[in-house]
Amino acid sequence: MPPRHGSQPKIPPIVILGVTVILVVGIGLALAVTRSSSPASETTSTTIPLATSTIPPATSTTIDVGSLPQTPAQPSASDPAFQAKMAAVLQAIRTGNGELAHASFFPLGAYLQTKSGGGNDTDWRFRLIANFDRDVRILHARLDPTGAPLLFAGASVTGAPSWITPGLEQNKGSYWRTLGASISYRTSPTGPILHQSVLCCISWRGQWYPIHLLSFT
Numbered sequence: 253m254p255p256r257h258g259s260q261p262k263i264p265p266i267v268i269l270g271v272t273v274i275l276v277v278g279i280g281l282a283l284a285v286t287r288s289s290s291p292a293s294e295t296t297s298t299t300i301p302l303a304t305s306t307i308p309p310a311t312s313t314t315i316d317v318g319s320l321p322q323t324p325a326q327p328s329a330s331d332p333a334f335q336a337k338m339a340a341v342l343q344a345i346r347t348g349n350g351e352l353a354h355a356s357f358f359p360l361g362a363y364l365q366t367k368s369g370g371g372n373d374t375d376w377r378f379r380l381i382a383n384f385d386r387d388v389r390i391l392h393a394r395l396d397p398t399g400a401p402l403l404f405a406g407a408s409v410t411g412a413p414s415w416i417t418p419g420l421e422q423n424k425g426s427y428w429r430t431l432g433a434s435i436s437y438r439t440s441p442t443g444p445i446l447h448q449s450v451l452c453c454i455s456w457r458g459q460w461y462p463i464h465l466l467s468f469t
Contacts, residue, residue, distance in 0.1 A: 316359070316361055317359055317361075317362070317456065317457060318359030318360055318361020318362040318363070318364075318365070318456070319361045320457060321365070321457075322362070322365065322366075322425055322426060322427065322456060322457060323457045323458055324415075324426070325455075325457065325458030326413060326428055326455070326458070327409075327413070327428060327455045327458055327459050327460040329407065329408050329409040329433075329460065331459060331460070333459055334407065334459060334460045335406065335407055336356075337353075337356035337407075337460070337461065337462065338356070338404070338407035338433075338435050338450070338462070339404040339407075340352060340353040340355065340356045341353045341356060341388075341435060341450070341462055341465075342402050342404050342435050342437055342448075343402075343404075344388045345388055345391045345392050345395060345396065345402065345448070346392070346396050346399065346400075346401070346402040347392070347399065348388065348389050348392035348393075348399075349388070350381075350384055350385030350386075350387075350388035350389070351385070353384075353388070353462075354381065356461065356462060357380075357381065357384060357461060357462065357463065358380075358454055358456065358461040358462070358463040359456060359461070360373070360376050360377075362456040362461075363375075363376045363380070364376075365424075365425050366423055366424065366425040366427060367422060367423060367424065367425075368418075368422055368423060368424040369422060380463065383464070383467070383469065384462075384463075384464075384465060387464075387465035387466040387467070388465065390466060391448065391465065391466070395448065396439075400439065401439070401440075402437045402438075402439065403437055403438040403439070403440070403441065404435070404436075404437055405436040405437050405438055405445050406436045407433065407434065407435050407436065408433065408434050408436070409430050409432065409433050409434075409453070409460065410430075410432040410433065410434050410449075411430040411431045411432025411433070412430070413428045413429065413430045413455075414428070414429050414430070415427075415428055416428070416429050416454075427454045427455045427456065428454065428455035428460075429452065429453070429454045429455070430452070430453050430454075430460070431451065431452055432449065433449070433450040433452075433453045433460070433462070434447045434448065434449050434450065435447070435448045435450060450462050450464075450465055451464040451465060451466060451467065451468070452464040452468070
């Protein structure tokens with residue numbers, strides 16, 4: 253029967269239930285969308301940002317030993333560094349090229365700290381190193397004119413070390429000095445051990461350095 257004028261039509265319960273379900277689902281979807289776009293959802297992300305490196309760039313650790321101050325430490329002939337220096341001297345003699353042993357020579361910076369007066373830079377370059385190279389050539393012609401292998405067999409200090417104090421030998425700094433060192437070598441793997449004397453070695457910071465091979469001039 254038609255409803256009376258002014259009254260509302262009745263809605264069946266099944267329709268009300270359907271609308272309710274639709275509203276609940278819609279609200280749930282809206283909340284899900286809102287949560288997925290909120291900052292809180294970023295905490296569940298599996299993306300890990302790359303860490304910023306704080307390691308400084310690599311720098312050279314090479315130090316000019318001649319720039320460091322002298323020490324009173326007495327050198328040892330058994331020091332591997334001394335053995336390596338003398339092996340380089342023998343290699344220079346074998347080839348006749350003194351430059352191969354310049355890194356083993358008494359450092360320029362140490363010489364400048366040791367000698368008094370002026371012109372020591374020039375003296376080191378044009379007297380000491382020049383004489384060293386000359387003696388290398390002399391020994392090359394004497395020991396190994398053909399350039400055959402000279403096999404390093406060790407080095408020793410045969411002269412008693414002396415502590416040279418300022419005021420001696422035109423020095424302003426002290427050092428240990430020995431007037432007797434020796435390079436041992438063979439001319440073949442099974443040959444006899446031979447010896448070549450080195451006139452003078454002096455110290456810097458507890459290490460021996462050759463400075464005169466055959467003469468002081």
